[in-house]
Amino acid sequence: MKKIVALLLAVLLLFSVTACGGGSKTEAPSGTTGENGTSGTEEAKGDIVIGCLQDITGVTSTLGKMVEEGAKWAADEINANGGVNGRQIKVVTYDTKADVQEAINAFKRMCTTDKVSAVIGPPVANIGIAIAPISEQYNIPVLHFAIDDRATIKDDGTPYKNMFLFQPSAKQQAAIMAQFAVKEKGLKKIGIIYNQSNAYSVSLVEPFKKVAVENGGQIVGEVTYQPNDKDFKTMLNKLVSAGAEAIYAPNYTQELILIVQQARAIGFNGPLICGLDACPPFPKLCGPEADGVIYINNITETEPQIQDIIAAYKEKTGNDATNKFFLGYDVMKIIASTIEKVGDDPAAIRDAIENLTNYEGLTGTITIDPATHQPKGLEMVMHEIKNQAPVMLKRYSASE
């Protein structure tokens, strides 16, 4: 009897394991706007398949989900207007779970099994860097937002042939933040705190230091932390006692909340200069301590051209569209307009994207530099958080 029970339990376990291990792919087929609409609908022959490689359930899921939402929103708009050359767009999303290995496997599956025409890559540097060398094997363009140079440019200075960045690079963003802090705000003594194991954070530190010092600023202290650190008070104390008037913290949102709250908790009331991660919803998540945070963004929420979408998205989902939504939206529209001109052959799309000029998107006028595969002269906007709401301060063209 005991043996039978044991055997039954073993079978049950095996069943539950196989039931859970079904992968994490979701598809949004043409015409449907709902999620996970994989089955039931008859897949029209000749749909254009676009891969979306995003973190949907990991630590950076707030970013990845927004890119996916933006891309799907654009695809729905296109499909509702008759599609591209009469064909519908189908978005296939794979969840990277913010894990490099998951991302690599998913990317390979997209390119080999799903036969995508193009891939919308993640706004996550670690994953962008891991995908870049692998993308060389497949002739499929990856339009991504990983601002670390290594996700787009090889060690020898030439670009990876299939990797394209669609927001200003880390160097450009860090330079804008440094210029703004030192020249515009007159902050001369700056302390830096960043996550040593995050390529995104690391890539924003050196260019910031360089431009800050060139403009007459001084880096009074620099502390690094590890991914599992939760208590930053002692590190921040070090910067404050070194005389920092401002603290530069180019880190992901969750860590940023702790850093900002703990900086206020040790009595530091000066400005904190942050990257894209301090964009909404950060001010609400962080609370009143967020006041005085200065950050960079691709858009400003009051721009007239995005008001209709913000309102429509809010009405449909109840959520606010963040900057990543518009990045995803623009890239999907770029892919669609490219396919309209050159067809859905990935190699032809790649060539056309390499020579993209003056595309009028919601995040600005996008021109890709064929020498770097990064955008030229795209604008970024500096903001300050006041009363837990962003206030636009100055617009910069990412020229460097």
Place this chain on the structure above:
Amino acid sequence: MSLQIIINGLALGSVYAIIATGFSLIFNILKFSNFSHGALMTLSAFIGYFFAVTVNSSLLLVVAISMLAGGLVSCLGELVAFRKITLSNTSPIYFFVSSITLGTLYEGIVTIWVGPNFYNYPRFFETTVVKLGSIVISKSDLIMFVSSCAALALLMLFIQKTKFGRALRSVSFDRETAGLMGIDVIRIIQLAFFLSGALAGLAGVFLGINYTLYPQLGNLVVKGFIASVIGGLGSVFGAVAGALLLGLTETLLINFAGSGYAPVFSFLIMLVFLLIRPQGIAGSNVQEKA
């Protein structure tokens, strides 16, 4: 400056102390390290969070609800995962395996329930600081430190001075004899789980206030484990001493050696203790360190 580091260290140590105490209560009675404790902290912290955002956001009530929820879930966990093993009197290794499984279950429930994102408690108190000369103490640290001390003092009083506390101690000393003396052993084990769960709830809320709420919040239980090894597994007093020592060491190391070295040294200290003084600071009973 150095006094400031000590104060930061004590604040950190006081949270570790609540984790470590909850840990050692169970070790005391059943002689195993309950690794579901961390996930239980997360689960009860989230229950407190949803109470705070939907019903009432007074800190006192949220703490009470989380502690109650932690205690009840802990009792349920005992019934599901440990009761059979207790009754069959088998090796503590089964407790250990069962506790890891239970922890994974709790974490899975939380992840399915709230998703992978992080949450922030509503503002319970203004972020103000108390300044004593050049020393800055944040109000949240102060509240946490005082509440931890109060909770631990109450627990000590309960264990030392009440009838149930005496029963708890006798069951932890010798379960079988205590049973023969007429003590309802299972009831006392349930009591220990309830107390341990309530402490998990308290620690969960404090960790959530300080470090945001997310499904893997319970991973901080490792710190509680190190603290209770340093202090002496199974000793409540030792757990507190070990936790404060760990908190202080970590902040000192972060300040002087950088954050990369702090965990390395924490584990080294634990290893040194296991080598030289396996019974820990308090030196109480030690057999299985599963």
